[in-house]
Amino acid sequence: TGHEARIGADAQAVTTRYWQYGEGMGSGSFPEGCYPVLLVHGFRGDHHGLEIIANYLLKLIPNVSIISPDLPGFGRSGDLPESAPSEDSIDAYVAWLQDFVERTNPLGLPLHVVGHSFGSILTSAFAAAHPNSLALLSLINPISEPALEGRQRVTSRLASLYYRAGAALPEKIGYPLLRSQLITRLSSEVMMRTKDRAMRRFINGQHAAYFGSFGSRRGVLSAYEASITHTAAEYAAAIRVPVQMLVAEDDDLGTPETARAMYATLTSRDLPAPSAAPRERLDMIPEVGHLIHYETPHLAAELIADFAAER
Numbered sequence: 001t002g003h004e005a006r007i008g009a010d011a012q013a014v015t016t017r018y019w020q021y022g023e024g025m026g027s028g029s030f031p032e033g034c035y036p037v038l039l040v041h042g043f044r045g046d047h048h049g050l051e052i053i054a055n056y057l058l059k060l061i062p063n064v065s066i067i068s069p070d071l072p073g074f075g076r077s078g079d080l081p082e083s084a085p086s087e088d089s090i091d092a093y094v095a096w097l098q099d100f101v102e103r104t105n106p107l108g109l110p111l112h113v114v115g116h117s118f119g120s121i122l123t124s125a126f127a128a129a130h131p132n133s134l135a136l137l138s139l140i141n142p143i144s145e146p147a148l149e150g151r152q153r154v155t156s157r158l159a160s161l162y163y164r165a166g167a168a169l170p171e172k173i174g175y176p177l178l179r180s181q182l183i184t185r186l187s188s189e190v191m192m193r194t195k196d197r198a199m200r201r202f203i204n205g206q207h208a209a210y211f212g213s214f215g216s217r218r219g220v221l222s223a224y225e226a227s228i229t230h231t232a233a234e235y236a237a238a239i240r241v242p243v244q245m246l247v248a249e250d251d252d253l254g255t256p257e258t259a260r261a262m263y264a265t266l267t268s269r270d271l272p273a274p275s276a277a278p279r280e281r282l283d284m285i286p287e288v289g290h291l292i293h294y295e296t297p298h299l300a301a302e303l304i305a306d307f308a309a310e311r
């Protein structure tokens with residue numbers, strides 16, 4: 001069920017569209033007695049990206065209630081307010097997410113947050129800044145490697161030029177450039193690992209349908225710069241709740257080595273006693289890249305449900 005809310009202070013409020021599945025569907029908030037799960041999608045997508053996992057979780061977790069927003073600037077949500085030149089946009093995303101959690105979880109239920117890709121950065125930053133706002137954190141394709149330093153640094157710099165050009169050119173050129181179906185198709189083909197033709201058609205169709213659904217060129221550029229400036233790994237030491245990492249064996253945006261380094265940071269934390277169980281998990285998924293949520297959604301959902309059952 002779809003909902004719309006104004007998130008934030010009146011002058012800085014962001015029109016946010018979000019969807020709810022399972023218990024409390026239609027209420028717009030997590031109901032008493034449910035198992036609450038918040039899904040946070042990645043860059044250039046919207047809530048559709050994690051919808052398959054949401055549907056599997058409905059079958060795997062008793063009494064689950066799932067809320068999945070379109071991030072600011074994407075899908076049907078409005079842009080974040082323009083930040084001061086010195087302000088880091090990740091902070092604005094974290095502030096929005098905190099306000100969104102307060103709106104949708106008024107009972108303060110122990111929240112299980114799930115973030116994919118850019119969503120892994122945002123949810124990790126959120127968990128570090130607001131440790132009392134969640135109970136568990138699951139990261140799908142967590143960004144463990146700095147984009148401008150790792151093996152994709154050349155690609156990341158080229159992409160940065162692309163998004164900067166799309167934002168700076170006249171509208172009649174900039175918007176078609178950023179919504180180019182050719183570029184979307186090329187990036188989709190690069191990320192896929194499956195050889196199944198039907199699956200490849202489905203993924204290409206999903207990206208074609210939703211990668212162009214953004215509010216403004218400024219918003220896309222801001223999100224991209226946040227995604228290459230930060231990693232989920234940089235927040236690992238400050239997170240005070242158990243973390244699950246669902247890592248792809250062949251991820252273009254991170255290696256198993258950098259993922260294991262992030263996991264080592266997580267396992268070295270001294271968590272408070274109430275968080276003694278469950279502990280950290282690193283679930284390595286073979287023969288998949290940055291599209292776990294499309295190529296192996298059932299397995300991802302099963303692993304998340306297993307993590308939830310440990311609580």
